Amino acid sequence: MPIPNWARLGAVCFVLAVCGCASGPSIRVDMAPSVDFRSYRTFAFFEPLATGSTQYTTLVAARLKQATRAQLERIGFRYSEQEPDLRVNFFLKVVDKQQIRSSGPAFYSYRTPYYGTWHGYPYVETIEYREGTLSIDLVDVKQNQLVWQGVAEGEVSDEAVKNPGPAVEKTVAQIFSNFPNAPR
Numbered sequence: 001m002p003i004p005n006w007a008r009l010g011a012v013c014f015v016l017a018v019c020g021c022a023s024g025p026s027i028r029v030d031m032a033p034s035v036d037f038r039s040y041r042t043f044a045f046f047e048p049l050a051t052g053s054t055q056y057t058t059l060v061a062a063r064l065k066q067a068t069r070a071q072l073e074r075i076g077f078r079y080s081e082q083e084p085d086l087r088v089n090f091f092l093k094v095v096d097k098q099q100i101r102s103s104g105p106a107f108y109s110y111r112t113p114y115y116g117t118w119h120g121y122p123y124v125e126t127i128e129y130r131e132g133t134l135s136i137d138l139v140d141v142k143q144n145q146l147v148w149q150g151v152a153e154g155e156v157s158d159e160a161v162k163n164p165g166p167a168v169e170k171t172v173a174q175i176f177s178n179f180p181n182a183p184r
Helices: 005-017 059-074 158-162 164-175
Strands: 026-031 042-045 086-105 110-112 116-118 122-140 145-155
Touching: 026 164, 042 059, 059 086, 059 122, 059 164, 122 164, 145 164, 158 164
Parallel strands: 042 086
Antiparallel strands: 026 145, 086 122, 110 116, 122 145
């Protein structure tokens, strides 16, 4: 059964939003310990990307490719579809979450004539938010082995949902900010 276009559009909006986290994403990087990244010169993207469950390139996939290509070229890699040393892939996940917060009494304390001091009921609120995870993987083509992974996790801001382009660029730049041994 084919997925309706409105469902695809909604999924794309959620995925775009992952890249712009409200207070800044938490960034983690992991890499193969024995790899010298100066030995790699070129890169290309996996086709199809893990983000692309359709037969066409989604907006988020195009934005991720553009931002990642800009970062890799900035640090000295060259794009080469014919003979890449590394292949790039993306994994995205956005989930709706809830957090329950409780504070002291919602009412002022007062003294009752029969029961002593009453402090009111605790104030409880439920906060609904979206949490997103973006993972960028670099795979050694010759060994078919993951050699580097950067992950951004955090709360998705309303601004990122409204204007996903800059949010994608900023998050990808943060992921690549401490890339090791670039091929300069």
